[in-house]
Amino acid sequence: MAIGVKVVKRPEEQISYLRATLKGMAITFRHLIAPKWTMQYPEEKSADDWTISDRWRGTHRMLTDEQGRAKCVACGLCPQICPANCIKLVPGEDEQGHRYPLIYEIDEFRCVFCGYCQEVCPEEAIHVGVHYENAEFDRGRFVYDLERLCAQTHPVSSLWDPADPKGE
Amino acid sequence: MTPELKGFILVGSIKAGIVFGLLFLAIAFVTWLERRVAAWIQNRIGPNRTGPQGLFQPIADGLKNFVKEELIPGEANKVLFILAPAMAFVPSMLLFAVIPFAAPLPLNFDFTLPLLGRFVHTGAVPMIIADLPIGFLFILAMSSLAVYGIVFAGWASGNKYSLLGGLRSCAQMVSYEIALGLSLIPVLLVAGNVRLTEIVSVQQNSLWFILPLTVAFVFFVISALAENNRLPFDLPEAEGELVGGYHTEYSSMRFAIFFLAEYGALITMSALMATFFFGGWDIPGNWDEGEPSVLVSLATLIVFVFKTFFFVFCYIWIRWTLPRFRFDQLMSLGWKVLLPVGLLYVMVLAAAMLAFDTMGMEWGVWYALALFAVNVVLLGALFWGLDRNRLIWGQKLQREGRA
Numbered sequence: 001m002a003i004g005v006k007v008v009k010r011p012e013e014q015i016s017y018l019r020a021t022l023k024g025m026a027i028t029f030r031h032l033i034a035p036k037w038t039m040q041y042p043e044e045k046s047a048d049d050w051t052i053s054d055r056w057r058g059t060h061r062m063l064t065d066e067q068g069r070a071k072c073v074a075c076g077l078c079p080q081i082c083p084a085n086c087i088k089l090v091p092g093e094d095e096q097g098h099r100y101p102l103i104y105e106i107d108e109f110r111c112v113f114c115g116y117c118q119e120v121c122p123e124e125a126i127h128v129g130v131h132y133e134n135a136e137f138d139r140g141r142f143v144y145d146l147e148r149l150c151a152q153t154h155p156v157s158s159l160w161d162p163a164d165p166k167g168e
Numbered sequence: 169m170t171p172e173l174k175g176f177i178l179v180g181s182i183k184a185g186i187v188f189g190l191l192f193l194a195i196a197f198v199t200w201l202e203r204r205v206a207a208w209i210q211n212r213i214g215p216n217r218t219g220p221q222g223l224f225q226p227i228a229d230g231l232k233n234f235v236k237e238e239l240i241p242g243e244a245n246k247v248l249f250i251l252a253p254a255m256a257f258v259p260s261m262l263l264f265a266v267i268p269f270a271a272p273l274p275l276n277f278d279f280t281l282p283l284l285g286r287f288v289h290t291g292a293v294p295m296i297i298a299d300l301p302i303g304f305l306f307i308l309a310m311s312s313l314a315v316y317g318i319v320f321a322g323w324a325s326g327n328k329y330s331l332l333g334g335l336r337s338c339a340q341m342v343s344y345e346i347a348l349g350l351s352l353i354p355v356l357l358v359a360g361n362v363r364l365t366e367i368v369s370v371q372q373n374s375l376w377f378i379l380p381l382t383v384a385f386v387f388f389v390i391s392a393l394a395e396n397n398r399l400p401f402d403l404p405e406a407e408g409e410l411v412g413g414y415h416t417e418y419s420s421m422r423f424a425i426f427f428l429a430e431y432g433a434l435i436t437m438s439a440l441m442a443t444f445f446f447g448g449w450d451i452p453g454n455w456d457e458g459e460p461s462v463l464v465s466l467a468t469l470i471v472f473v474f475k476t477f478f479f480v481f482c483y484i485w486i487r488w489t490l491p492r493f494r495f496d497q498l499m500s501l502g503w504k505v506l507l508p509v510g511l512l513y514v515m516v517l518a519a520a521m522l523a524f525d526t527m528g529m530e531w532g533v534w535y536a537l538a539l540f541a542v543n544v545v546l547l548g549a550l551f552w553g554l555d556r557n558r559l560i561w562g563q564k565l566q567r568e569g570r571a
Contacts, residue, residue, distance in 0.1 A: 018551055021490065028209045028489040038213040 054158045057113040058131040060106050061156055062149035063124065070150050071125035074101045078117035078126055086110035087117065104146040108134065115159050127156035171278075175289035179275065184265075184297050191264055195431045196226035201477075202431075202484050209488045229424075236420035243326025244417065252324055253418070253425035256317025259310045260433040266303040267439050268365050270295035270449050270469035272460045292460040295449075295469070296365060304362035307440065308349055311395060314433065315341040318397075318404060321426070322414035333413020336495065337397060337404030343502040344394035344401075350510035351387035354517050355444050358531075358539070368448035374532055376447040380539035383513050383546050385445045387506060389482075392437045394502065397430070398483055400490040401498055438479035439472075446475050509550065516546065 039047045046052065062070050074091030086109075092102035118127045131154035136142055169177075200215070200223060207214025215222035240249055272292035280286045300306050315338055322334015358380060359367040371377055378385055394401040405413040415426045442448060449468035493501070520542045529535050 024489045025485065028485060031211055032205065032208045032485075034211060036208070036213050037211050040213070 052130060052132070054130055054155070055160060056130045056132070057115045057128040057157050057159070058154075059108055059129055059134045059152070060111075060117070060144060060149055061127050061129045061131075061152035061154060062104070062146065063127060063156070064150050068150075070101065070104070070146060071123045072101045072104060072146075073123050073125075074099045074104075075122060077120045077122065081116045081120045083114060083116065084110045084112045101146060104149065106144050106149065108142045108144060109139070115157060118157065118159060128159075129154045129156055131155075169285075171286040171288040174285065175277070175287040178287055179289055179293055180297075183293070183295075187264065187269070187297055188261065191261065191432065191435065192428075194435055195428055196230075197223075198431050198435060198480055199226050199229070199427070201480065202487075205481065205484045206488050209485070233421050233424040238420045238422060239417070241326055241417050245324040245326070248320045248324035249417075250422070252317050252321035253422045253429070254317070255320060256314055257425045257429040257432070259313040259317075260429045260436060263307055263310050263433070263436040264439065265297040266300050266306050266364055267436070267443055268294070268296040268299070268368055268448055269439070269472050270466075271464045273462065273465040274460045294365065295465060299363065299365050301363050303364040304352065304356065304367075308345070308352075311348070311433075312341070312345050314429070317426075317429070318414050321418070322404075325414070325417035327417050329412075330414050330416050333404045333416070337414060340394055340397070340401065340403060340498060340502075343499060344391045344506075347387060347391040347502055347506035347510055348395055350507065350514060351384045351391055352444065353514050354381045354384040357514070357518060357521060358536075364443055364448075368443060368450060371447040372450045375536040375540075376445065376450070378445045380536040380543065381445065381517075382540070382543040383550060384517075385441075386547070386550075387510055387513070388441065388444065390501075391506060392441065393483070393486065394498070396433050396437055396483075398434065399487040400493050402487075402492060403495055403498060434483055435476065435480060438483065439476045441479045442472060442475035448472065513546065517542070 039050070062072060065071055074089060076089060076091065079085075079087040079089045086107040088103060088105040088107075089101055090103040091099055093099050113128060115128045121127075126149075129152060131152075134142075203225070204214040204216075204222070215225045218224040218228050240246060272294050274291070275293045276290050278286070278288045318337045318341075319334045322330045322332070322337070325331070355367060355377060356362060358377060359370045361367060361370070367377075393399075397404045403413075405415070415423055418426060449472040451468060451471050517539070520539060524535060524538060529538070
């Protein structure tokens with residue numbers, strides 16, 4: 001026996017192989033016939049005791065006004081705060097002096113989904129979405145332009161509320 | 169060639185083809201069953217996408233293995249590396265040749281084919297590929313041969329973990345070969361024959377050997393687990409410590425052949441448990457013992473498959489319950505427990521049989537029940553000893569601080 005190994009004296013029912021083996025077999029058999037926890041994903045997207053949180057930060061969505069134009073006023077706060085530097089914004093201005101984005105692109109590959117863009121946006125225009133099914137066949141398709149951001153319909157994230165930190 | 173010989177060859181080859189075809193199908197089914205039962209035990213569902221309930225999953229896996237690249241490591245001994253999977257595979261398949269799987273099937277035909285001539289067959293076809301008069305010895309011999317495939321695979325891979333796996337498997341299979349043989353000697357004592365069809369018919373005429381030979385069955389199950397490298401004795405593979413052991417370096421179809429060999433051996437061992445201890449294809453009652461008929465053959469075949477898959481299920485159940493033994497525990501169980509206790513059991517049983525014979529008892533149900541009583545006593549003593557750690561000596565010494 002190796003040096004310094006302390007052998008604990010245990011009562012015999014605790015070191016019995018046979019009883020432990022039979023107990024183990026009984027436990028696994030109970031689990032064999034017990035109801036299963038698996039959620040069959042493409043068919044089931046939420047279960048009785050689990051659904052996706054409304055704080056989920058997924059791919060972006062740009063909200064629009066009544067005329068279907070993006071609410072964005074091209075203030076430049078979101079590219080400024082973006083820690084991943086994934087938002088490309090080129091501002092433009094029309095005859096009445098309304099600012100609007102000429103180019104608004106988000107590279108979802110670079111995005112870290114921190115949600116700062118939504119928090120900083122004064123017009124409540126750009127949002128992160130409660131959405132996770134964003135597979136594409138082409139890398140280029142992961143740069144979402146303004147048209148695509150406006151066309152998204154999924155719900156937007158409620159983000160973390162400091163007044164209600166646990167989401168109650 | 170006489171028409172009768174031609175008929176015999178025709179029937180024999182068709183039988184062999186069907187049996188091995190079905191065996192492959194059963195292997196595919198068992199790989200699926202293993203994954204599903206594992207999932208159920210872990211409260212998951214398991215593969216259920218490919219085909220109904222995921223039943224075509226093994227086919228998809230097989231296709232994947234066919235199209236994958238075959239790698240041969242630079243350090244490998246090429247000849248042995250390529251030979252090893254076949255050496256592991258063939259013995260595990262051959263074992264099934266001597267197992268009777270149904271009641272004899274009546275088959276009469278007399279027809280003439282162009283070029284080949286006349287084929288004649290009359291009477292019942294025994295539902296066994298080769299009714300060898302040395303069936304039992306053939307099983308011991310072939311199951312020992314399987315170790316060569318594994319040892320060569322481990323050595324030829326040129327990888328130290330594979331080599332360790334091969335070495336472990338060599339030591340383990342050689343040790344438990346003895347225990348396996350010893351656990352079957354009581355069967356021979358009672359049946360008085362090494363031919364498997366005879367062993368089945370003795371059980372048909374009295375009781376299934378699980379009753380008169382309970383202790384032998386326990387030993388057989390333990391050593392069969394070790395022979396098949398299944399948990400809790402899967403040290404040759406030990407994916408946690410040896411990254412798969414002897415088949416680490418194998419890829420694509422060569423790996424798949426090891427896989428087939430392993431599951432083939434699993435099914436064969438389960439079929440042997442059914443044959444030696446649960447009456448083979450026997451259905452309790454007398455109605456399957458009359459004239460051979462297609463109905464009886466079919467019913468007994470179904471019963472045999474059911475018994476076999478029951479033991480396959482037990483194997484899987486045990487695998488997903490028990491943790492792996494340490495190597496010294498494995499060796500001390502084999503040499504210090506199963507070997508002496510097995511020998512002792514053979515002697516006690518032989519003495520009991522001698523006593524019954526001297527008392528003038530004839531072999532039959534009452535004789536078997538008397539043996540069952542002896543076995544209950546022995547089983548109680550064995551489990552009492554095991555339970556109190558009196559048989560695992562190393563453990564006992566450790567507890568007393570003497571080791």
